[in-house]
Amino acid sequence: MRLAGRGGGRPTVSTNTFTRVLNGGGIGRFAARSRNPEIPSSSISRSDGGMAVPRPLAKVWAAIFSDTENPFFSGVLRGVEAAAARDGYSILLCNADEDLDRENAYLDLAVLGEVAGVIVAPTSEEETDLGRLLDHGTPVVTVDRRALRNQVDGVLVDNAAGACSGTEHLISEGFSRIALIGGPLRTTTARERREGYERALRLHGIEPRAELAVFADYKRQGGYDAMSRLLRTRPRPEAVLVSNNLMAVGALEALREARCSVPRDMGLVAFDEFPWNGMQDPPITTIEQPFDDIGRSAADLLLSRLAGSAATGRTVVLNTELRIRESSVKNRGADLG
Template sequence: MATIYDVARRAKVSASTVSRVLNGKQSVDATLAERVREAARDLDYRPNALARSLRRSQTHLWAVLVSDINNPFFTALVRGVEDVAQRSRYSVVLCNSDENPDKEASYIAAILAEQIAGVIISPTNRSGHLRQLLDADVPIVAIDRKARGARVDTVTVDNTEAAELATNHLLSEGFIRIACITGPRDISTAEERLEGYRQALRAAGREYDPRLVRYADFREQGGYTAMAELLDHTPRPDAVFATNNLLTVGALECMVDRGVRVPDDVGVFGFDDVPSATLIRPPLSTITQPTYDIGRTAAELLLRRIADPSRPPTLSVLPTHLHVRASSLKRPRGTESQR
């Protein structure tokens, strides 16, 4: 028996396009829609009307599509989603895009084919993927990052303000050459945190030096490589602000390998709490996001979207907290850093 994926291959379109055409959506080009219908006829594709009806009316599955399942940031966040979902008799399916737009597209095609009741997503930079969900009337809430080119409910934090506060702290401690390791250029969180860093420098009358900025993926190796490049720069920085937890860990690993003392040689401030941040020596200064509350708020917004699909999109901005610890405290000359 032919499947929706067989039809998609025959018509040379995505499974989500097949789903929209066969469900009567008007958002598909007429020529393309006819090609899909012709492929379905050729393959004698017959969707199970009863099963499809049951999925539409009784589906109790949410998909949570995160950008990196290895990032501890998402652990408490997903727990917040699940707690709200369980109370409302929904189950949660966890998907990992791995920062890969093609992988994200594959999951979205499956979400459309299975008539998932709602989606909570940390999107990549491809707004077209979210547009497919919107065209199919799938309720969506974006988390952590703002969705480009799509007006959807969003839960985030004030990344710019938080980054500005962290950089201000480093400036107030007397650090002079403060570097910033940020994420990919096309990710909203990376851009906003870099802007907060810039704003703090401007407010302090410091010149922004692009040579002290490194762009990397939001992973440990990216932080390690970026820190190595900064340490090889002359003169090298005396402090670094890393814009997520894995970047911070990677930067610290590099400094350990290079014999760089924190904070005597280089002060460190991270974004997102790192597991065991207080056990690292010296303890790590971080900006903490309310990860559980981000997930909980996103789930509550999804419930509201399911109940009222026509309401205007909501932007929820949750507070962050600055945790100043020894890694960012400039020591008087002659003192020893903790080991």
């Protein structure tokens, strides 16, 4: 792909290149070029041989999610699509893959394509910069995580309360040496879930221990590696709070390889509820996030901006729900309530 200047003016991207990149052909190369410090993203425009370019994405929203492999975002997307469709909007899904360069490339493409609006799960609370969208007049809503550099609408869950309830449940079951497998601390979710975990421990007179808190990348391999590290800790933890579903899958794989029985040798609570959690052996205790409500709330905020709302950046905070199953119950077979 080539970014070309015309007569010393603004660098331009052809319509063909724009379409090819959106269809998955070269986002990595576009990310590198769009981050060229000699080419400010705000100065990149689309061209088509000098002709005016229509807005092919005027009824399209870009959903830039940090990891589309994560079923959490599939659930959020369903909520977004249901609300968007009522007003005739379609969704263009972009996978940033927890990578700031990829995220920046998709943000630039959203500006170039003149999409109607953007819903984004920021890769980094402090480093994600949505300014180019705001400067272009593109309404934007964040989901799951904050973007502190810009005052925009957002939809969050009460992560700290969710993590606190999961940890307190483990304590109530008689576990005291409780570990945390957390996400990358550059994200809102990871920091807030650590805060809730530590709050619960302290409420019950247990001082958090640094060696029992391991932070990974919200991916399956990260959960596996984090659990493997915790299993080498002496004395071993008795239970673990896992900050998302993919890391929980990896953690369970590590436990099986180590022949650790859940919950006999290790109690486990994980964020995110999915139909198969109850079919695991043992069934997994989860902290459920309202995927559909998150997506619908984000869509409603975006629609209100498109309708002309000038309200100061609004934040919707939704509650989680603890679903107790056998993975966290010390005496399996006891009444789960």
